[in-house]
Amino acid sequence: MADRQILEEKSYKTVYREGNQIVKEFTASHPKSDVFNEAYIHACVEDAGVPVSKLLGVNPAGGGWAIALEYVEGKTLQELMDEHPENVDEYLEKLVDIQLETGSYRVRNLRNTRVKMEEAIKSLTEIDASTRYELLQRIHGMPQHSKLCHGDLVPSNIVIREDGSYRILDWAHASAGNAGADAAITYMRFSLEAPQLAEKYLRLFCKKADMAIQYVQKWLPVVAAAQLTKHREAERELLEKWISVAEYQ
Ligand SMILES: Nc1ncnc2c1ncn2[C@@H]1O[C@H](COP(=O)(O)OP(=O)(O)OP(=O)(O)O)[C@@H](O)[C@H]1O
Ligand SMILES: [Mg+2]
Incomplete structure (x- = not known):
């Protein structure tokens, strides 16, 4: 498994890189609807052809939910x-x-x-x-x-x-x-x-x-x-x- 590199830590979420993925992992108490809403907006924008990193999924993690995105080199x-x-x-x-x-x-x-x-x-x-x-x-x-x-x-x-x-x-x-x-x-x-x-x-x-x-x-x-x-x-x-x-x- 690729190393996990933490990029950002806030009280309600951690953003880390793992290989070719960026994962935004939210705490268990963070509203599920907020996480899915962020992923939904991202998907709408991505579908419209706006230059974003590709949304790879929303997955259960640590009792809460995590958004997985393609890592953009740069x-x-x-x-x-x-x-x-x-x-x-x-x-x-x-x-x-x-x-x-x-x-x-x-x-x-x-x-x-x-x-x-x-x-x-x-x-x-x-x-x-x-x-x-x-x-x-x-x-x-x-x-x-x-x-x-x-x-x-x-x-x-x-x-x-x-x-x-x-x-x-x-x-x-x-x-x-x-x-x-x-x-x-x-x-x-x-x-x-x-x-x-x-x-x-x-x-x-x-x-x-x-x-x-x-x-x-x-x-x-x-x-x-x-x-x-x-x-x-x-x-x-x-x-x-x-x-x-x-x-x-
Ligand atoms: N897909 C990506 N590819 C490359 N780097 C990324 C990607 N997503 C995030 N990063 C890096 O991680 C940092 C933090 O990620 P992001 O901006 O998504 O979270 P955040 O700033 O904590 O979110 P918010 O502003 O909503 O609180 C970015 O500034 C960037 O350096
Ligand atoms: Mg940011």
């Missing part, structure tokens, strides 16, 4: 950024190009981004009813689109292969909707984890997408509220600041 954009910080502009451009290409796919059977955001906001007990109302109004004011949105398109979720082609990982949060919302999520993730790149990313995305920066910014209170459902203490302050903007506009 380096993530995050690894490349860490190894060659001097080339960061080139990597950001690659990220934006990939995001725009992703948005050109139409994938059937995915939930709509607006509906997903709406449900997340309705479930939030941390923010008061008036703010939730403002956020829901904001969502309703946004146009209806059905572009493929990854929902967490960050450099660590893209593997670049030797030949320059790429594969996108981590489809658990994907939906069909507005490219501006997807860009707002990526901008938020940069602001939380690599703030020095956030503005540069946003300007580049809007330029390449020919989209007004204000349109992406309109989504910020919404995506920040949706992110609050993950209850990450270190993120709370920034997210609450962004959400509060919705109360005054």
Whole structure:
């Protein structure tokens, strides 16, 4: 049997490589429906021809369930950024190009981004009813689109292969909707984890997408509220600041 190489450990899951496979093993207490839902979304996206790693199966493991995927040989954009910080502009451009290409796919059977955001906001007990109302109004004011949105398109979720082609990982949060919302999520993730790149990313995305920066910014209170459902203490302050903007506009 091939050696097991652990790539990522979280409280509810372990991601490891075993030979030509990547296994995402969830703890026994993790909802079975979440695991199968992630695999289902991945399958929908794969069937639509989006460049992803092949889904190999969902198998029982350690009392819970594990998703098996094909291992993609290469380096993530995050690894490349860490190894060659001097080339960061080139990597950001690659990220934006990939995001725009992703948005050109139409994938059937995915939930709509607006509906997903709406449900997340309705479930939030941390923010008061008036703010939730403002956020829901904001969502309703946004146009209806059905572009493929990854929902967490960050450099660590893209593997670049030797030949320059790429594969996108981590489809658990994907939906069909507005490219501006997807860009707002990526901008938020940069602001939380690599703030020095956030503005540069946003300007580049809007330029390449020919989209007004204000349109992406309109989504910020919404995506920040949706992110609050993950209850990450270190993120709370920034997210609450962004959400509060919705109360005054
Ligand atoms: N199919 C794959 N081929 C190559 N490397 C992979 C593959 N899947 C995952 N990896 C590597 O493992 C890392 C973590 O995997 P993944 O992004 O799927 O989990 P995660 O980031 O913990 O998930 P989430 O962001 O949903 O919490 C990736 O950043 C990548 O380096
Ligand atoms: Mg990831």
